[in-house]
Amino acid sequence: EPEVTQTPSHQVTQMGQEVILRCVPISNHLYFYWYRQILGQKVEFLVSFYNNEISEKSEIFDDQFSVERPDGSNFTLKIRSTKLEDSAMYFCASRGTFLNNEQFFGPGTRLTVL
Amino acid sequence: GQNIDQPTEMTATEGAIVQINCTYQTSGFNGLFWYQQHAGEAPTFLSYNVLDGLEEKGRFSSFLSRSKGYSYLLLKELQMKDSASYLCAVINAGNNRKLIWGLGTSLGVNP
Numbered sequence: 753e754p755e756v757t758q759t760p761s762h763q764v765t766q767m768g769q770e771v772i773l774r775c776v777p778i779s780n781h782l783y784f785y786w787y788r789q790i791l792g793q794k795v796e797f798l799v800s801f802y803n804n805e806i807s808e809k810s811e812i813f814d815d816q817f818s819v820e821r822p823d824g825s826n827f828t829l830k831i832r833s834t835k836l837e838d839s840a841m842y843f844c845a846s847r848g849t850f851l852n853n854e855q856f857f858g859p860g861t862r863l864t865v866l
Numbered sequence: 867g868q869n870i871d872q873p874t875e876m877t878a879t880e881g882a883i884v885q886i887n888c889t890y891q892t893s894g895f896n897g898l899f900w901y902q903q904h905a906g907e908a909p910t911f912l913s914y915n916v917l918d919g920l921e922e923k924g925r926f927s928s929f930l931s932r933s934k935g936y937s938y939l940l941l942k943e944l945q946m947k948d949s950a951s952y953l954c955a956v957i958n959a960g961n962n963r964k965l966i967w968g969l970g971t972s973l974g975v976n977p
Binding site for chain 2: 793
């Protein structure tokens with residue numbers, strides 16, 4: 753069964769460093785998302801991506817964040833200068849077509865900023 | 867504003883039935899999901915409701931009333947492995963179909 757994969761599973765970084773979180777969505781899916789979940793808090797929408805551009809972003813997704821689909825398979829989230837409050841689980845999700853609402857989630861990357 | 871409310875915690879006994887409620891007020895509605903999440907893991911899909919009524923899927927059922935902004939997840943024949951958080955998420959209006967999440971209900975199943 754096709755699945756969304758994410759790497760790394762756990763990333764530890766120093767405050768101010770850049771991190772890139774990687775996702776490989778399901779191959780024929782068209783819509784891609786990043787969500788995050790700070791420990792003990794609700795899952796929060798960060799950004800959605802369709803047709804090689806951002807279709808919507810939340811207030812959390814400021815200038816420090818960017819997303820890219822550098823080739824036909826990878827979907828990356830970059831945080832340019834990490835802050836302590838960026839420590840969270842980051843989930844990538846993909847969705848097939850416009851009419852299909854189900855989002856398939858990757859296993860997540862746990863980001864720890866020290 | 868957009869708000870999704872669920873009870874924070876529930877406990878139940880193995881073999882029993884439990885109902886987890888979710889109420890929502892969102893700027894638009896394209897459907898409602900229930901996800902299960904074990905600690906440190908990604909949410910996994912349980913059910914999807916877009917029309918009013920009950921959807922049954924094995925031991926799990928989900929109900930939706932759009933006019934009341936209300937849904938519930940019903941778990942039957944509880945097993946120890948059902949101990950997890952259960953997340954209610956609403957698909958927002960618009961083409962992006964982003965998910966708006968509740969905080970989740972932590973369910974503990976006791977022997």
